[in-house]
Amino acid sequence: MRRSPFVRKRRLVAALLGAPMAPEPGTQAVGGADSASRPSTLGGSEDQSALVVEHLSKRFGERVAFDDVSFEVGYGEVFGFLGPNGAGKTTTVRTLGTLVAPTSGSATVAGIPLSAENGPAIRARISIMPESPGLYRRLTVTENLECFAGLYELDDVGGRIERALRAVNLLDRAGDPCGSLSKGLRQRVALARALLNDPTVLFLDEPTSGLDPVATHDVHELIVSLRERGVTIFLTTHRLEEAERLCHRVAILNTTLRLVGRPDELRERLFNQALEVRVRGSLADPGVVFGDLPGVDGWQESSSGGYELAVSDPGIAAPAVARALVSAGADILSLAESRHSLEDVYLQLIDEDVEAKRR
Numbered sequence: 558m559r560r561s562p563f564v565r566k567r568r569l570v571a572a573l574l575g576a577p578m579a580p581e582p583g584t585q586a587v588g589g590a591d592s593a594s595r596p597s598t599l600g601g602s603e604d605q606s607a608l609v610v611e612h613l614s615k616r617f618g619e620r621v622a623f624d625d626v627s628f629e630v631g632y633g634e635v636f637g638f639l640g641p642n643g644a645g646k647t648t649t650v651r652t653l654g655t656l657v658a659p660t661s662g663s664a665t666v667a668g669i670p671l672s673a674e675n676g677p678a679i680r681a682r683i684s685i686m687p688e689s690p691g692l693y694r695r696l697t698v699t700e701n702l703e704c705f706a707g708l709y710e711l712d713d714v715g716g717r718i719e720r721a722l723r724a725v726n727l728l729d730r731a732g733d734p735c736g737s738l739s740k741g742l743r744q745r746v747a748l749a750r751a752l753l754n755d756p757t758v759l760f761l762d763e764p765t766s767g768l769d770p771v772a773t774h775d776v777h778e779l780i781v782s783l784r785e786r787g788v789t790i791f792l793t794t795h796r797l798e799e800a801e802r803l804c805h806r807v808a809i810l811n812t813t814l815r816l817v818g819r820p821d822e823l824r825e826r827l828f829n830q831a832l833e834v835r836v837r838g839s840l841a842d843p844g845v846v847f848g849d850l851p852g853v854d855g856w857q858e859s860s861s862g863g864y865e866l867a868v869s870d871p872g873i874a875a876p877a878v879a880r881a882l883v884s885a886g887a888d889i890l891s892l893a894e895s896r897h898s899l900e901d902v903y904l905q906l907i908d909e910d911v912e913a914k915r916r
């Protein structure tokens with residue numbers, strides 16, 4: 558059972574869904590400073606959000622892919638989209654990328670309202686890097702990129718390909734057939750392809766799926782450099798440490814949107830603060846030691862053999878706990894604030910969904 562005794566009530570989940578977004582302002586998009594602020598002539602409001610999604614749903618017949626999803630993503634923000642298999646992540650990307658039509662709800666993508674007639678204009682401003690690269694294996698890297706640049710009807714094809722290959726550090730493999738590249742290198746070609754049209758919004762669908770740690774690290778570095786250049790990135794991932802490292806904010810989807818917020822904000826809001834205490838041996842009467850201390854709301858033995866204390870203010874509680882332990886003759890091995898990971902938040906929400914379904 559993964560549930561922490563310090564978990565707050567589910568109302569926090571509801572509160573978080575309404576949490577204000579806090580994107581870090583981007584510097585400059587790959588497509589130049591003007592690509593994010595290009596005036597829209599398609600009826601879209603030119604506001605601060607690269608993506609505005611309102612009550613969006615998609616069903617395939619009876620099957621609900623995602624339901625009543627609402628969120629916003631700011632320009633220059635890296636937004637992580639997490640969720641278990643079948644949660645609706647890819648379908649959300651495909652819907653916002655105009656590849657499938659939503660069943661209900663509305664969205665604005667790169668300043669343009671999502672609709673069938675606005676599809677070409679939206680696609681000109683975005684790129685999607687799908688989970689599998691889908692490259693022509695017998696064509697060289699450059700030939701692949703030329704082919705896709707042709708489909709996009711882009712100008713300055715040579716210059717764009719060079720810039721994209723430079724961005725993914727692949728200029729030296731430009732003449733190699735894609736079939737001769739490793740999986741990680743093919744992933745980089747796919748990323749270069751996604752950069753060809755200088756997208757205002759870049760959708761990356763599990764960009765590190767199936768990659769080893771070295772190739773994953775390389776893709777992360779690329780995403781970091783894009784983030785530094787102010788590209789808005791919508792990143793779906795199963796890798797929670799990836800989301801934590803790369804994303805300004807994350808959303809957790811499980812058909813419906815469960816949470817949106819900064820990783821640290823989610824941890825703070827979902828979990829009460831706690832102190833981890835480890836002492837040599839065990840305390841004869843922990844209830845007496847911890848029972849009446851300022852800032853300490855409760856205690857329990859932890860799975861690591863120490864004690865976990867629920868605290869309202871660690872700054873008040875920690876010195877009081879240290880004094881009480883010393884008075885009780887305990888040898889303190891460690892006394893530290895508990896750190897909940899994004900994984901804790903994620904697993905807890907998914908656990909809640911599993912339990913809710915059982916009921």
Ligand SMILES: Nc1ncnc2c1ncn2[C@@H]1O[C@H](COP(=O)(O)OP(=O)(O)OP(=O)(O)O)[C@@H](O)[C@H]1O
Pocket residue numbers: 617620621622623640641642643644645646647648649
């Ligand atoms: N073209 C389709 N026709 C019917 N059902 C579909 C179609 N595409 C997706 N679905 C269903 O919609 C749900 C969401 O699928 P989706 O691929 O969006 O999930 P996901 O979160 O990307 O999962 P994964 O982590 O496995 O990639 C699933 O139940 C899936 O079977």
Ligand SMILES: [Mg+2]
Pocket residue numbers: 646647648688
């Ligand atoms: Mg998917």
